[in-house]
Structures are given as structure tokens and as C-alpha cells.
Amino acid sequence: MAIATNLKNINETIPEGVTLVAVSKTKPTESILEAYEFGQRIFGENKVQEMTIKWEVLPKDIEWHMIGHVQRNKVKYMAEYVSLIHGVDSLKLLKEIDKQAKKNNRVISCLLQIHIANEESKFGFDEKELLHLLESEEFKSLENIKIVGLMGMATFTKDINQIRKEFKNLKVLFETTLSMLADVKVLSMGMSGDYQIAIEEGSTMVRIGSSIFGARNYS
Numbered sequence: 001m002a003i004a005t006n007l008k009n010i011n012e013t014i015p016e017g018v019t020l021v022a023v024s025k026t027k028p029t030e031s032i033l034e035a036y037e038f039g040q041r042i043f044g045e046n047k048v049q050e051m052t053i054k055w056e057v058l059p060k061d062i063e064w065h066m067i068g069h070v071q072r073n074k075v076k077y078m079a080e081y082v083s084l085i086h087g088v089d090s091l092k093l094l095k096e097i098d099k100q101a102k103k104n105n106r107v108i109s110c111l112l113q114i115h116i117a118n119e120e121s122k123f124g125f126d127e128k129e130l131l132h133l134l135e136s137e138e139f140k141s142l143e144n145i146k147i148v149g150l151m152g153m154a155t156f157t158k159d160i161n162q163i164r165k166e167f168k169n170l171k172v173l174f175e176t177t178l179s180m181l182a183d184v185k186v187l188s189m190g191m192s193g194d195y196q197i198a199i200e201e202g203s204t205m206v207r208i209g210s211s212i213f214g215a216r217n218y219s
């Protein structure tokens with residue numbers, strides 16, 4: 001009941017053209033089903049193992065997005081079914097995704113994660129690394145991955161101007177990427193606390209967890 005109400009309220013604040021990823025990490029399958037019954041079909045998880053268990057038991061028309069940091073040795077467990085990997089932060093990881101996608105006769109859609117926050121702990125490419133990657137022959141030779149856009153996480157702060165500035169920077173890089181690659185259309189930015197700013201700054205995909213499912217308990 002609460003989940004459906006939350007979803008309804010959030011959907012009302014999200015304009016057409018912006019996709020909602022319901023971030024269900026740590027939440028039980030019952031909660032996901034509640035959102036599913038309300039019509040939500042895209043769910044985001046940050047651990048491959050947890051996502052795979054949920055994929056196995058839940059309806060097959062759910063699109064699973066991997067939004068967390070991905071270890072290369074885990075790619076094989078999701079290669080069969082994952083619909084979008086948000087946090088691609090190295091050529092090495094991209095090559096492993098390409099390899100596992102090939103084994104599964106698939107082309108896996110990926111977002112390149114960009115480091116926009118002024119925090120050490122957040123993963124991702126900076127501008128120079130991004131351009132270097134996009135121009136490299138090795139990158140261009142990968143056939144079983146498709147880069148459909150960029151993803152970023154703003155600094156965890158109450159300073160709205162700081163958050164806005166970081167989203168603006170990401171949008172600039174998104175425009176650059178758009179001009180270099182054919183399939184780019186997704187700009188994944190914005191979470192429960194900052195998605196409205198992200199949308200104002202050009203987000204096309206928001207990843208919202210706690211505002212839908214409630215606060216997470218990490219044990």
C-alpha cells in the first residue's frame with residue numbers, strides 16, 4: 001500500500017521522457033512485487049548476487065538494471081539477463097561485459113560512469129579518461145556492448161548549488177558523448193534526495209530507492 005502510494009506520488013513529479021528506475025537493493029521480493037503490481041517494470045540493484053536471486057524468482061518481464069560498482073568476476077552471473085549496466089568505470093570491465101555478452105549471444109547496454117562528485121569514494125571516469133576511452137581502437141572493436149549513455153552521482157551534501165554544478169558538468173559530457181557515439185540517449189542522474197535538480201539539469205533516467213521503498217536497513 002505505502003509503496004504504491006509512494007510510486008504514484010513520485011511518478012507525478014517525473015515528466016514524460018524521464019525513466020524511473022526503482023532501486024530495490026536490500027528490499028524483499030514482496031516489496032518489489034508491490035511496485036510491480038502498481039505497474040513498475042524497471043528495478044535497480046547494486047549487488048549481482050542479490051539481483052540474480054531476485055531475477056530467478058520474480059516475473060520475467062522485469063528489466064533489471066545493475067546500478068552499483070561491478071566486479072569483473074561477477075559479470076558472468078548477470079550476462080544472460082541484465083538489461084542495463086549503469087556503473088561501467090573501466091575498459092577492463094567493458095571488455096569482460098563484451099566477452100560474457102558474446103557467450104550469451106547478446107549485446108549488453110551500458111552506461112559509462114562519470115566521476116562528478118568531489119568525493120574520493122565515488123567511481124568513474126573523468127573527462128580526459130572518457131575521451132581517451134571513446135577514441136581508443138580497443139573500445140571501438142567491442143561488438144557485444146552498446147554504450148547508451150552516461151551515469152553519475154553527485155556529492156552527498158545539502159548544498160544544492162554544488163549538486164546542480166555537478167549535474168551541469170555531467171550534462172556537458174553527455175552532449176559530447178552524444179556527438180561521438182550513435183546509440184547514446186540515456187543520462188542517468190538523480191536519486192531520492194536530488195532527482196528534481198537532476199531532472200532540471202537534463203536527466204533522462206532517475207534511480208530512486210528510499211523514497212519508494214522506505215529507508216534501508218543495512219545489517
Ligand SMILES: *Cc1c(COP(=O)(O)O)cnc(C)c1O
Nearest residue numbers: 023046067191192207208209210
Ligand atoms: C542506492 C542507490 C540509489 C538510490 O538511492 P536512494 O537515495 O535510496 O534513492 C541510486 N543510485 C545508486 C548508484 C545507488 O547505489
